[in-house]
Amino acid sequence: MQFPTPLNKARLLKRYKRFLADVETTSGEQFTLHCPNTGAMTGCAEPGFDVWYSLSDNPKRKYPGTWELAIDDAGHSIVVNTQRANQVVKEALMESLIAELAQYPNTRAEVKYGEQNSRIDFLLSGPELPDCYVEVKSVTLLDSCMGYFPDAVSVRGQKHLDELVHCVAEGHRAVLLFGVMHSGINAVAPAAHIDARYAEKLHAAVAAGVEVLAYGCRIDEAGVTMDRPLTLELDHRKSS
Structure with missing residues (x-):
């Protein structure tokens, strides 16, 4: 399965309210991603993890970014989007x-x-x-x-x-x-x-x-x- 559009990289600040995650880019920009995962996400959503996210061109979306992958401190890749x-x-x-x-x-x-x-x-x-x-x-x-x-x-x-x-x-x-x-x-x-x-x-x-x-x-x-x-x-x- 190929992602439909190229993913973008950021750093996780926090995941909260189950469906939201705040991230920061290397340039210092902070914004909120949609987190399509209802689970506990134990070990998958620690602050400081690198994240990869997709962007939607749907103008009706409140949060155009969707969290797709996380990279843990050991370098393991995790699919966050269930x-x-x-x-x-x-x-x-x-x-x-x-x-x-x-x-x-x-x-x-x-x-x-x-x-x-x-x-x-x-x-x-x-x-x-x-x-x-x-x-x-x-x-x-x-x-x-x-x-x-x-x-x-x-x-x-x-x-x-x-x-x-x-x-x-x-x-x-x-x-x-x-x-x-x-x-x-x-x-x-x-x-x-x-x-x-x-x-x-x-x-x-x-x-x-x-x-x-x-x-x-x-x-x-x-x-x-x-x-x-x-x-x-x-x-x-x-x-x-």
Whole structure:
């Protein structure tokens, strides 16, 4: 996925009210960016981090700049704009970059499904293949060399696991795909120390037949490309 316009660089001053971030350019200009991320953003939004942002030419926008990437103190690149994760995965599916799903020729996005009026991120189909329901989760929380999901209690994420289990019960294929949007993460585990219920439901979903995949990305100011499978450590427990 290539960014539609060249990104601009600044330094983060602070993120606040969830959707706003104040930044400063090298010339000393200060202004506010839209922050398209509702999560805790732990370790992704520390004052002083370099940020890369896009600019919109829409005159109706109060904040024309959108925060796209952060660079942490270790030099790791992080995709802040959560809307990019599904774009990256869609491109990976269309280009058969996810080996476990490469046999499906047809991809549809945001399809209604399940018992709880949900929408699946991607529904894959093909001749003589079981329909495959793919739920994407963006992973950006890095702690002690491990990537974790979720970064806050996620009732919505728990619901999605229930829906995937239902898909398997109906005879379909169901996949939870951790799209890792942080270049410093090489392994993913459920964040039981943050959301114990999610971790419990994830283990139950795997036992019921839900498949779990984790893929990392190449990230820079030009774009984001899903390029490698990562290690899953579903039984990992963070030490206190």
